[in-house]
Amino acid sequence: MARRGSSDGGASPAPKPKKKRWARTRQLKQVYDMTVRVDPPTRWWLLLAFAGPIVLGLLVGLLVGHPIYFTILGLLLGVLAGTFVLGRRAERAAYVNLEGQKGAAGAALSSIRRGWTIEQEPVAAEARTQDMVFRALGRGGIVLVGDGPPPRVRKLLESERRKVARVAPNVPVHLFTVGDGGSEGEVPLRKLASRVQRLKPQLTKQEVAAVQKRLKALGGIRPPVPQGIDPMRARPDRRAMRGR
Template identity: 40%
Template sequence: MAKSATPKPAEPPALKRRQQFAQTYQMARKSDPTIGRWVLGAGLVGLVVGFAVFWLIVGRNSVIGLVVTIVGALMLATLAGLTVFSRRAQRAVYGQMEGQVGAAAGALGLLKRGWHVDNAIAFTKQQDVVHRVIGPPGILLVGEGSSARLKGLLSAERKRHERVAVDTPVHEIVVGKDDGQVPLPKLARHVQKMKRQVQPAEITDILARLKAIDASRPILPMPKGPIPTSMKGMRGQMRGR
């Protein structure tokens, strides 16, 4: 009789969340030393405002009202602190990522379900990178690096995808601060706000068609330097939960 493998005990989700929160805080604090004071201040303001509001509504009537007032004030203080933390942490993390190879991949990792991201489908020796996103707007080719070198790289990838995914909209996005480019901190939001031109059922067909491109694509060495992935782990905090 074969021995059944003993599953390893899963790590408690609460512990993982605390670890992610602590990691995010330590990373953000490197470029924003005052983040702790801002979060504490927001929490105190939320506590005072929450207590005053709940006290005026229910707190004066009974002991239960007082309990509800305290609980409500604590919840509002927590929400205010987390909101300030998420915004300042997002700003700090994007500041640290900007200029790194593959920074756009980290930002694209914040996209929710319904989006399919393929990192570094093409790049140059100078570490100009093109990522691919499949979603409701169609096919998005996201380039980061030198705009002059990306022009030819994006054009070649666009033609390659249009030959396979006929009638599917193909969009080019260049990440940067120049005119016509999308700043890194606004990349995920910019992608999500693009016009919906493809139905969910069509996305499955597009992904199947693109397998032909990926199968014929030579195995390319990854550009030097790690592609940031910490943004994915920070998704909860950066959405202000």
């Protein structure tokens, strides 16, 4: 006599909530370790954010005659405050890790979640210096961000601005460089995303979609041709094509 199958049709059991909680805890610990490694005072700020509400709740509870209730309330507030402080300090530490690395401007732009279309790859680059230009499009217009020393990358930015102006002549173009903010258009890396998001809307959603189609016509960065090879005279290896 055949055995009856299980009531769930033999489906594998759903992941246990304990495993999900352990994964979140492990991820939170990784964030904490990375943040403390870059910003050691974070551990003291977290201690203050967590313990402060608990101590305050206990004192208020003793005054009004409900120490347990207010201590529990302080504990909940301490967890929320600690999570908020860790999130802010972790974001700051992440930008510190990015500073000075190639492509940092693109990574900072990618942190913008809504309202902007961010090109994941640079739209212009200088092979010798490895300077790059990243582009974003939104209702505020077209944003070009130079990734490299500000005095040197401005020429590359201006060249890309002229290219963009040819396909979208009436669209505002904003030029930024990543730096200490000492000159016009120079923005610290950690403030780049917020600076872009604060740009005043000047385009409608329909206009943004039309400009996006025009920008696609510009294409991306063409791979460089190896030195010494004439692309007009290059011929395929027919023996390799025949599998020999």
